[in-house]
Amino acid sequence: GENVEQHPSTLSVQEGDSAVIKCTYSDSASNYFPWYKQELGKRPQLIIDIRSNVGEKKDQRIAVTLNKTAKHFSLHITETQPEDSAVYFCAAHFGNEKLTFGTGTRLTIIP
Amino acid sequence: EAGVVQSPRYKIIEKKQPVAFWCNPISGHNTLYWYLQNLGQGPELLIRYENEEAVDDSQLPKDRFSAERLKGVDSTLKIQPAELGDSAVYLCASSQTSGGPHTGELFFGEGSRLTVL
Numbered sequence: 001g002e003n004v005e006q007h008p009s010t011l012s013v014q015e016g017d018s019a020v021i022k023c024t025y026s027d028s029a030s031n032y033f034p035w036y037k038q039e040l041g042k043r044p045q046l047i048i049d050i051r052s053n054v055g056e057k058k059d060q061r062i063a064v065t066l067n068k069t070a071k072h073f074s075l076h077i078t079e080t081q082p083e084d085s086a087v088y089f090c091a092a093h094f095g096n097e098k099l100t101f102g103t104g105t106r107l108t109i110i111p
Numbered sequence: 112e113a114g115v116v117q118s119p120r121y122k123i124i125e126k127k128q129p130v131a132f133w134c135n136p137i138s139g140h141n142t143l144y145w146y147l148q149n150l151g152q153g154p155e156l157l158i159r160y161e162n163e164e165a166v167d168d169s170q171l172p173k174d175r176f177s178a179e180r181l182k183g184v185d186s187t188l189k190i191q192p193a194e195l196g197d198s199a200v201y202l203c204a205s206s207q208t209s210g211g212p213h214t215g216e217l218f219f220g221e222g223s224r225l226t227v228l
Contacts, residue, residue, distance in 0.1 A: 043219040101153030
């Protein structure tokens with residue numbers, strides 16, 4: 001079945017440094033890859049997404065890269081700030097219209 | 112504009128009791144989802160509606176779970192009877208799709224946290 005693997009499960013970085021979270025997916029027909037941020041006790045919110053016709057997308061300090069051949073995509077956060085601390089979920093849209101989420105990465109920014 | 116509204120936010124029940132969760136999506140969003148989120152895990156789809164039609168309920172445990180979206184707007188998810196393993200957060204989400212494959216942003220509600228004792 002559809003599978004999205006996400007690594008690492010936890011990540012701690014010093015404030016100001018960069019953070020990278022990686023996901024792999026199983027279905028080569030997948031064409032949409034969003035990233036959601038969930039702060040403690042809050043709802044997941046979309047922070048960035050990428051479609052299969054592009055290899056990279058950037059929005060201020062956040063960027064996502066996609067390697068369709070290798071079937072993996074990554075979230076890059078630069079100049080991290082305390083408010084970046086949260087759980088981040090990747091997801092992939094599979095051919096049967098189902099959006100499958102990864103298991104999440106708990107990011108902690110150390111002041 | 113109001114976001115996705117869910118109630119109740121918290122529910123504590125004893126096992127074998129019934130429970131129901133309600134969701135009101137963003138106005139105009141024709142697609143509604145119910146997700147299950149266990150502690151430390153990503154959301155897992157239970158059921159997806161396109162208007163009032165359940166188009167994907169393959170992950171819904173139909174022996175105890177049921178859902179409805181009678182008028183294609185708000186929705187109710189019911190568990191009867193609840194089991195200890197049902198303790199989780201039940202997230203509702205909605206999106207605006209144009210009829211093709213889903214590639215739109217999901218807007219989530221705050222979730223309903225269920226504790227089964």
